Amino acid sequence: MATPAQLKRNSVAQAVGEIAGLLGERLSQSQAVRDQHGDDLTWNPGAAPDAVAFVDTTEEVQAIVQICSKYEVPVIPYGTGTSLEGHISAPSGGVSIDVSRMNDILEVNVEDLDCRVEPGVTRKQLNSYLRDTGLFFPIDPGADASIGGMTATRASGTNAVRYGTMRENVLNLTAVMPNGEIVRTARRAKKSAAGYDLTRLLVGSEGTLGVITEIGLKLYGIPVSIAAGICPFPSLEAACNAVIMTIQLGIPVARIELLDEEQVKATNNYAGLGLPETPMLFLEFHGTEAGTQEQSEMFGEIAAEYGGGPFDWATKEEDRNRLWQARHDAFWAVKAAMPGKEAFATDVCVPISRLAECVSETKKDLDEQGLYAPIVGHVGDGNFHASLFCDRSDPDEVKKVKDVYERLILRAIAMDGTCTGEHGVGTGKMKFLEAEHGAGLHVMRSIKRAIDPKNIMNPGKIVQL
Amino acid sequence: MATPAQLKRNSVAQAVGEIAGLLGERLSQSQAVRDQHGDDLTWNPGAAPDAVAFVDTTEEVQAIVQICSKYEVPVIPYGTGTSLEGHISAPSGGVSIDVSRMNDILEVNVEDLDCRVEPGVTRKQLNSYLRDTGLFFPIDPGADASIGGMTATRASGTNAVRYGTMRENVLNLTAVMPNGEIVRTARRAKKSAAGYDLTRLLVGSEGTLGVITEIGLKLYGIPVSIAAGICPFPSLEAACNAVIMTIQLGIPVARIELLDEEQVKATNNYAGLGLPETPMLFLEFHGTEAGTQEQSEMFGEIAAEYGGGPFDWATKEEDRNRLWQARHDAFWAVKAAMPGKEAFATDVCVPISRLAECVSETKKDLDEQGLYAPIVGHVGDGNFHASLFCDRSDPDEVKKVKDVYERLILRAIAMDGTCTGEHGVGTGKMKFLEAEHGAGLHVMRSIKRAIDPKNIMNPGKIVQL
Structure with missing residues (x-):
């Protein structure tokens, strides 16, 4: 009689065989492709899927999900692999659905300021495509991620x-x-009060409730004027207080980013x-x-009140680009400052x-442990990043880093904050959800069980069943 | 042996008895109170609950839900009764939970632009309370509804x-x-990527997934300057085109409301x-x-391009108030124009x-049927209201009105719109959800079944199990 492990391998093999019958060469079982699809290059452990399906249509995704459901084989959606919390790993094996070939921009409704795209479209691709329309899509996580x-x-x-x-x-x-049904979560109206908000349920569900195959997005007119600038402050507190005042006065700042002293040093060098x-x-x-002139002047006055300044601002595109390139390179700048460490x-x-x-408090903790971790923040939202440097061959340092990391997360939760503002849960932050959500986690589990009773959708992420 | 109907009456009586033991005089079974809590005075049929519980705390709500769960008795949350789609009716009987006594503003975090309130706080109460802080809560559905x-x-x-x-x-x-657990859906951070969006799942769930007992809200700084104005247009199309252009140019208009000719006539008279x-x-x-001067001027130019104008605008508070009072009285103005009709x-x-x-197309349909229904719209969002007048004693007119109404909803859905932008589903719009959501309705049903397996939470609203 076959053991459970043999049965599982058999069912994976059958599922992969059926999918290969549908996709032909677009189903890959090569080790290199599998490895690349299962590891996000962070400290979260990677795990290769059994196969990678390069899909072209919603209907193909549907057929694959139906096959995987029949054999109870995991399905792991994959865009560009730039996520940071182990979202793409396949700890229980299964089929990675790579949507990068689904990269058509299906419609742009200029009058309605919206568009509809396939999931493999990247944000830079979308903005290049939109340029002639005078519209843009603002969300910018740094990486050229897929929508x-x-x-x-x-x-x-x-x-x-x-x-x-x-x-x-x-x-x-x-x-x-998970049951193979194709669901469109809402219409194109800007607002609706017609039932449960399925759009928001799937946004942030990290592939655990379904595979997203089309997205309708809001767009915005490219501003007539863009002004950008930098402003030094005597302390972190002064910078944060200037941010609070800016937000409170309703100055509609488009970006307001904090770089701590360490980050500025690294950026200078880089x-x-x-x-x-x-x-x-x-x-x-x-x-x-x-408007931008008035906003810039108002901000300059606020900065001065908190001992900051001078506030240098520029409306020329090349000056702005140099500035934001430096901000976007923050991670590479600090990596260059610590060669040999991860x-x-x-x-x-x-x-x-x-x-x-x-x-x-986080910086104090880092200093006490003798660790290097520059901080960069989307401070208008209270969101910040720490890049924790670590020599993985040094178990003492690994422990120190993990302890500082854990204290940081619990500190944020204790301040009525969240364990992740934008990176997501994946496998990396699952252990903090109980502290953050309490009984809310039971509701999340009920939803997962109801929608994905066989637990085939990116299992082992967000909630453990 | 007891019949099912007798058993049901017995269990309601037992549940009400236990709740009375907890609340004393705050549990009412008077016919007048029950009738008032089960009927929203719209054309959606009302149905009185078996009892009304005037609750003071989250823990009382929890105790009531636990009792109702034990006896499988419906729970219907009630705020101010100003909803419009039969949300508060009790078609299967049960206990109405009136939260109007839970009207404390629990905290205001001025630096974070947020607050936490009990559900019985009304929007006007909140804004009165906030006045000294320089902040306000903008959402304004017309009625002084509860948060x-x-x-x-x-x-x-x-x-x-x-x-x-x-x-x-x-x-x-x-x-x-429904299982009696108290869940706080998210922390006070402005954004989070930590799991399923339970906040958005409960917003708009109309009491069918749980009873809301506290709400954290975003607040905004009261603008330094507010300008308001009115602008006539030669046609509906011209007015709509001016709106589209205004939105497309990114003019951050705070309100942009359309009144059709009939509505203007009624408002003039009233x-x-x-x-x-x-x-x-x-x-x-x-x-x-x-900023407001620049916005007003830009809008004036747009209006002129589409043959509209002159655009009269005012920054004085009394002039603005007179204007918005007229807008808010739109419904009373049209009611006065049609005495004797509902x-x-x-x-x-x-x-x-x-x-x-x-x-x-809707106006053409109304004209062809000889019906009167002025139209008012939150046109910046593509959202509009029709007030359909009807002599309920005239079966022909009732049929005509119902047919026009149904054609209006299906017309909106066919245009990739929604059957309701803001009034909600309740009992009134349930029959249109299949046309709007298709298989999405199956997902909604799965969620409802998973979270409320006994179907005690406002049963018979949004989804039928």
């Missing part, structure tokens, strides 16, 4: 403070559910910016000419009033 | 075009779930405004002095590019 992946992980980034996250910017989506090595805010304003990025988000305290 | 009810029905209203709906403005909430009797936009701009309000929402077409 499908950004939707599944509820991505945000530098200008969420003005434009919101994927939560606010996905108008509707189409998903193949990009040769020659900035004063003190906490620094990078800002951007969108509006009319008069960097583990994490993020938390707290109420903005607790931000200075949370960042300061 | 709990507004959350449960995903309310919006005149300034959703700028500030969003309850979907965007509820930060987190506490709910008693409020003596002396407006030209042609389609009219009512607008409001929020910002700095310079008015049935409904709403739909379509992509803004289809708005003019949807409104025009």
